[in-house]
Amino acid sequence: MKKGILTILVLLPFVAQLALLPFVNKIGPIVFGLPFFHFWLFLWIVLTPLCTYGIYQLQKSKGGLE
Amino acid sequence: MQGNLTALSITIFIILTVVLIGFLSGRDKKVRSSVEEWSVGGRRFGGLLVWFLVGADLYTAYTFLGLTSTAYTGGSLAFFAIPYSVLAFFISYFFLPKLWKVANHHKLTTLADYARERFDSKLLSILIAIVGVLMLIPYICLQLSGIQDTLQVAGTGFINVKVVVVTSFLLVALYTFFSGIKGPTYTAIIKDVLVWAIMLFMVVSLPMIHFGGWTPMMDRLVKDAPQLLTIPTDGPKGIPWFITASLVSALALFMWAHAATGVFTAKSADSIRKNAMFLPLYNIVLILVIFLGFIAFLVLPKGTDPRFALLTLIQSSYGGVAQGLAYATIALASLIPCSIMAIGASNLFANNIYRDWINPKVKPSRLTMITRGMVFVVIGLALLFGLVFPSALVSLQLLGVSGMVQIFPAIVISLFWKNQTREATIIGLLVGLATTFTVYGTGNSYGIYEGFWGLAANFLAVVVLNPLFVKKAKSNANPVKEFLFNKNQKEASLAKKGA
Numbered sequence: 001m002k003k004g005i006l007t008i009l010v011l012l013p014f015v016a017q018l019a020l021l022p023f024v025n026k027i028g029p030i031v032f033g034l035p036f037f038h039f040w041l042f043l044w045i046v047l048t049p050l051c052t053y054g055i056y057q058l059q060k061s062k063g064g065l066e
Numbered sequence: 067m068q069g070n071l072t073a074l075s076i077t078i079f080i081i082l083t084v085v086l087i088g089f090l091s092g093r094d095k096k097v098r099s100s101v102e103e104w105s106v107g108g109r110r111f112g113g114l115l116v117w118f119l120v121g122a123d124l125y126t127a128y129t130f131l132g133l134t135s136t137a138y139t140g141g142s143l144a145f146f147a148i149p150y151s152v153l154a155f156f157i158s159y160f161f162l163p164k165l166w167k168v169a170n171h172h173k174l175t176t177l178a179d180y181a182r183e184r185f186d187s188k189l190l191s192i193l194i195a196i197v198g199v200l201m202l203i204p205y206i207c208l209q210l211s212g213i214q215d216t217l218q219v220a221g222t223g224f225i226n227v228k229v230v231v232v233t234s235f236l237l238v239a240l241y242t243f244f245s246g247i248k249g250p251t252y253t254a255i256i257k258d259v260l261v262w263a264i265m266l267f268m269v270v271s272l273p274m275i276h277f278g279g280w281t282p283m284m285d286r287l288v289k290d291a292p293q294l295l296t297i298p299t300d301g302p303k304g305i306p307w308f309i310t311a312s313l314v315s316a317l318a319l320f321m322w323a324h325a326a327t328g329v330f331t332a333k334s335a336d337s338i339r340k341n342a343m344f345l346p347l348y349n350i351v352l353i354l355v356i357f358l359g360f361i362a363f364l365v366l367p368k369g370t371d372p373r374f375a376l377l378t379l380i381q382s383s384y385g386g387v388a389q390g391l392a393y394a395t396i397a398l399a400s401l402i403p404c405s406i407m408a409i410g411a412s413n414l415f416a417n418n419i420y421r422d423w424i425n426p427k428v429k430p431s432r433l434t435m436i437t438r439g440m441v442f443v444v445i446g447l448a449l450l451f452g453l454v455f456p457s458a459l460v461s462l463q464l465l466g467v468s469g470m471v472q473i474f475p476a477i478v479i480s481l482f483w484k485n486q487t488r489e490a491t492i493i494g495l496l497v498g499l500a501t502t503f504t505v506y507g508t509g510n511s512y513g514i515y516e517g518f519w520g521l522a523a524n525f526l527a528v529v530v531l532n533p534l535f536v537k538k539a540k541s542n543a544n545p546v547k548e549f550l551f552n553k554n555q556k557e558a559s560l561a562k563k564g565a
Contacts, residue, residue, distance in 0.1 A: 017149035052343040
């Protein structure tokens with residue numbers, strides 16, 4: 001279970017910021033004053049640290065960090 | 067184009083203040099007592115200092131001038147810098163703590179040092195050092211043209227721009243020689259505060275001045291220049307380029323000597339993990355700054371030199387004081403990274419070209435002096451190339467990234483792959499470099515980032531050739547391999563340190 005979450009957290013930033021680009025490469029809808037494409041990139045500036053934080057907590061609870 | 071005297075005075079005043087602080091941070095003689103003190107601050111920097119230092123590497127003059135000019139000409143392709151730097155820090159979370167531990171345990175100060183110890187290969191260390199220095203000098207040139215363009219806009223008619231550029235770089239070289247990594251660290255704090263304040267000020271005020279606010283600006287962009295707002299789907303650079311450029315640049319970021327220098331200053335693996343977590347937030351300003359290139363597209367007369375897009379926009383929008391603060395910020399964004407880059411390059415040259423190759427028996431005190439003295443050679447070379455062969459901002463840097471990423475298998479994969487051999491790694495590095503230069507030289511990149519072809523060839527060569535040499539590698543034990551892969555040994559050595 002934990003391993004599954006870990007894998008998802010590791011892959012998510014890559015999938016969102018690279019693989020999904022062809023699907024978010026559009027102007028509308030405009031969100032928070034940004035075209036959708038730029039809003040999407042902005043969103044992941046904030047979400048990527050959350051993924052890293054999640055990975056950090058999971059590793060710490062497993063005792064994987066010396 | 068006439069400069070503005072108020073703006074120029076403010077710019078020069080701020081540059082001189084920062085240079086002075088650079089000197090003052092070296093008052094304690096200890097900072098230049100050894101290579102480890104001078105180049106990585108004795109590995110005593112906490113999370114916050116590392117944040118400023120590594121952040122200083124990212125926000126260079128290139129970031130502001132290069133990306134806004136790409137946005138001005140190439141539209142949203144410029145935004146590749148966002149996934150690039152977000153992913154660079156994310157990826158770094160998985161290998162930098164490990165690399166830091168090896169470096170800390172074995173007292174290593176450069177990536178080439180690590181490769182030498184990991185593979186018992188001076189040849190590999192020398193190759194990595196040569197690649198590192200060769201790629202860094204154009205990058206320093208890039209900083210140089212950044213400050214040169216800025217001073218040209220600020221000071222035309224008042225000063226001889228070239229003389230001032232040379233003087234300011236010599237001052238930076240001098241304080242770097244004197245204070246080592248402490249110089250750029252303390253000045254990086256000033257630079258970063260200025261960057262956040264001035265860039266946010268510009269992002270808020272420029273749309274207001276020209277369009278009455280952010281939303282009207284966006285309406286204008288959607289109506290008049292929608293082609294700028296998405297990645298182009300036809301033309302030589304499209305989505306495949308964007309994706310591969312982001313990924314390869316992300317893998318390359320910590321292969322740069324100056325980025326590695328920043329990391330090795332950290333006092334613990336945990337401060338590196340926290341930095342990997344929070345550094346992506348730096349891009350909140352960056353993504354908005356790239357939009358300034360779009361503003362330039364809408365308001366500047368057609369035919370403005372793209373290289374000067376941001377600077378001309380500043381000049382035509384603000385009075386003297388705001389201009390001065392903006393120019394000073396960009397000038398510092400070229401001088402301070404330059405100092406860290408010079409430390410990285412000097413360190414590589416002295417440790418891995420001079421000591422590993424030319425004079426293995428050099429005394430530590432003399433090596434320290436040579437490392438420090440190399441700052442003048444590195445900055446001097448950059449000045450020479452920059453003034454004699456000034457070239458376009460972005461293409462130099464792009465080739466640098468493609469070249470630099472070729473050491474990724476030697477530095478990062480080798481942390482995890484026990485049986486990776488020296489021979490396969492060296493051949494892979496050379497194949498990767500040759501492929502990159504061939505693709506770049508012939509211009510046949512098929513819409514994919516050049517470095518991606520190089521890295522693919524590099525990986526392929528390592529994987530295919532490795533089995534040929536693996537027998538020998540298996541029988542060769544060495545302390546770094548033991549430290550990385552022999553768990554009992556690792557725990558014993560950690561217990562001894564009380565970690």
